[in-house]
Amino acid sequence: MNRTKSHNSKTECNNESEMSANVYKLITNEDKPPDIKYDKENSWIAAVQMFVSFLLAGFGMVAASLLLDVVQHWEVFQKIPGVYILVPALLGLKGNLEMTLASRMSTHANMGHLGACLKQLVVGNLCLIQCQAVLVGFLAAMAAVAMGWIPQGLFDIHQAMLLCASSVLTASFASFVLGLIMIGVIVVSKKLNINPDNIATPIAASLGDLTTLALLSWISSMLYQSLGTSLILPSIIIIIGAILVPACGYVASQNKFTTQALDEGWVPVVSGMVISSTGGLILGYTVSNYQGVAVFQLVINGIGGNMAAVHASRLSTLFHTGQKEKYVISNTTKLLMLMVVPGQLIFVYTIAYLKAGHTSVTPIFILIYVCAALLQVFLLLIISHYLVVWMWKLGLDPDNSAIPYLTALGDLLGTALLGVAFYILFAIGDQDSDLGD
Structure with a gap:
C-alpha cells in the first residue's frame, strides 16, 4: 500500500x-x-474508577428524587397530572438512550477511533440520539396521555398537546446537551488513561435523570403559564420535532458508525419500557402497603441497573477487541459485587440523614435491604453476561441492544426484591406499614 x-x-x-x-x-x-491492541487494566484501578462513578450516579439519583419532591408541588404538576405520569416513562426511555450512547462511544474509544474518526462519530451519534429522543418523547407523551385518559374516560386536547410538546422539547434538548457532555467525558477519560467503560454509563445515568427532570419541569411550567388555551406554540414544537426525526434519521443512516444502531435500537428500548411498566405495577402495590419502599426503590433500581450496564459495556468492548470473556467474568463480576454493600450503605445513611424516607434505619433493616440488593446485582450480572454473549452470537451489537433490557430488568428485580424485603420486615416487625415511624 x-x-x-x-x-x-x-x-x-x-x-x-x-x-x-x-x-x-x-x-x-x-x-x-x-x-x-487493548491494554489489560489493573483491577484495583478499575475498582476505584467504577466505585467513584457509582457514587456520583447514586447521588445524582438522590438529587433527582429530591428535585421531584419539590417540583411535584408546582402548579403544572397539580393541574395536569399527566406531567407526573410522564416523568418515569420519559426518564426511563431517555436514560436508555444516553447509556447506549455511552456504551457505544466507550467501545469506539477503546478501539482507537477517537482520532481520525471523532467528527464522524460525533455527528452520527448526535443525529442518532436526536432521532431516537424525539420519537421517545412522542412515545412517552402518548403513554402518559393514555394512562391519564383510560381511568376517567376524559380527553383534553390542550393537556395532550402540552404534554407532547413538553416531552418532545425536553427529550430533544436534553439529548443534544447530554450527548455532547458524554462524548466530552469519554474523550477526556481516554486522554487521562481512564477506561470509559468504567465511568461513562453511570455518569450518563446520573446526569440523565437530573437534567431531564429539571428540563421537563421547567419547560412544562413555562408552556403551561404562557399558553392559556392556545395550541399554536405546542403545534409548532411538535411539527419541528416531526421534521427532525426523518432528517436526523437520514444522516444517521448514512453514517457507517450508526447505521446498525439505527436499525437495532428500537426494539430493546420499547421492550425495556414494557418490562419497566411491569415493575411499576409491582411498585404501585408495594407502596400502597409499605410507604417506606418509595425512596429506596429509586436507589436499589438505579444502582443495580448501572452495575449491569457497566458489566455489559465492558464485556461488549472485550468482544469487540477480540479478548477472552473469562477475564471480565472473573474480575469485573467480583469488583461489582464487592461494591454493592459499601455503596448501598452510603446511600441508605444519606437518605436517613436527609430524613427523606418513612423507614427507620435499624440493623435488621440494613441486613435485609443489603441482602436484597446483593441478590439483585448477582442475578443482573449473570443475565448481563448471557445476554451479551447471546446477542454477539446473533450478530447484534450489545452496545446498541443490551442496556435497555438490563436497566428494565434492574427495575423489575429491584422493585420485586424490595417488596419482599419490606414484607419480611413487616412480618417480623411492629406491624406498622411505615416500618418504624
Whole structure:
C-alpha cells in the first residue's frame, strides 16, 4: 500500500490495522482484517474508577428524587397530572438512550477511533440520539396521555398537546446537551488513561435523570403559564420535532458508525419500557402497603441497573477487541459485587440523614435491604453476561441492544426484591406499614 492510499484510508476511518473482520462489520458495516491492541487494566484501578462513578450516579439519583419532591408541588404538576405520569416513562426511555450512547462511544474509544474518526462519530451519534429522543418523547407523551385518559374516560386536547410538546422539547434538548457532555467525558477519560467503560454509563445515568427532570419541569411550567388555551406554540414544537426525526434519521443512516444502531435500537428500548411498566405495577402495590419502599426503590433500581450496564459495556468492548470473556467474568463480576454493600450503605445513611424516607434505619433493616440488593446485582450480572454473549452470537451489537433490557430488568428485580424485603420486615416487625415511624 503506497503512502497516498494509506493517508486516504486513515482519513476515511478505514485503517486496515484497526479491527477484525467481524468486529469492524458490527461497528461500521465493512470488512477489515484484525490487529486490535487493548491494554489489560489493573483491577484495583478499575475498582476505584467504577466505585467513584457509582457514587456520583447514586447521588445524582438522590438529587433527582429530591428535585421531584419539590417540583411535584408546582402548579403544572397539580393541574395536569399527566406531567407526573410522564416523568418515569420519559426518564426511563431517555436514560436508555444516553447509556447506549455511552456504551457505544466507550467501545469506539477503546478501539482507537477517537482520532481520525471523532467528527464522524460525533455527528452520527448526535443525529442518532436526536432521532431516537424525539420519537421517545412522542412515545412517552402518548403513554402518559393514555394512562391519564383510560381511568376517567376524559380527553383534553390542550393537556395532550402540552404534554407532547413538553416531552418532545425536553427529550430533544436534553439529548443534544447530554450527548455532547458524554462524548466530552469519554474523550477526556481516554486522554487521562481512564477506561470509559468504567465511568461513562453511570455518569450518563446520573446526569440523565437530573437534567431531564429539571428540563421537563421547567419547560412544562413555562408552556403551561404562557399558553392559556392556545395550541399554536405546542403545534409548532411538535411539527419541528416531526421534521427532525426523518432528517436526523437520514444522516444517521448514512453514517457507517450508526447505521446498525439505527436499525437495532428500537426494539430493546420499547421492550425495556414494557418490562419497566411491569415493575411499576409491582411498585404501585408495594407502596400502597409499605410507604417506606418509595425512596429506596429509586436507589436499589438505579444502582443495580448501572452495575449491569457497566458489566455489559465492558464485556461488549472485550468482544469487540477480540479478548477472552473469562477475564471480565472473573474480575469485573467480583469488583461489582464487592461494591454493592459499601455503596448501598452510603446511600441508605444519606437518605436517613436527609430524613427523606418513612423507614427507620435499624440493623435488621440494613441486613435485609443489603441482602436484597446483593441478590439483585448477582442475578443482573449473570443475565448481563448471557445476554451479551447471546446477542454477539446473533450478530447484534450489545452496545446498541443490551442496556435497555438490563436497566428494565434492574427495575423489575429491584422493585420485586424490595417488596419482599419490606414484607419480611413487616412480618417480623411492629406491624406498622411505615416500618418504624
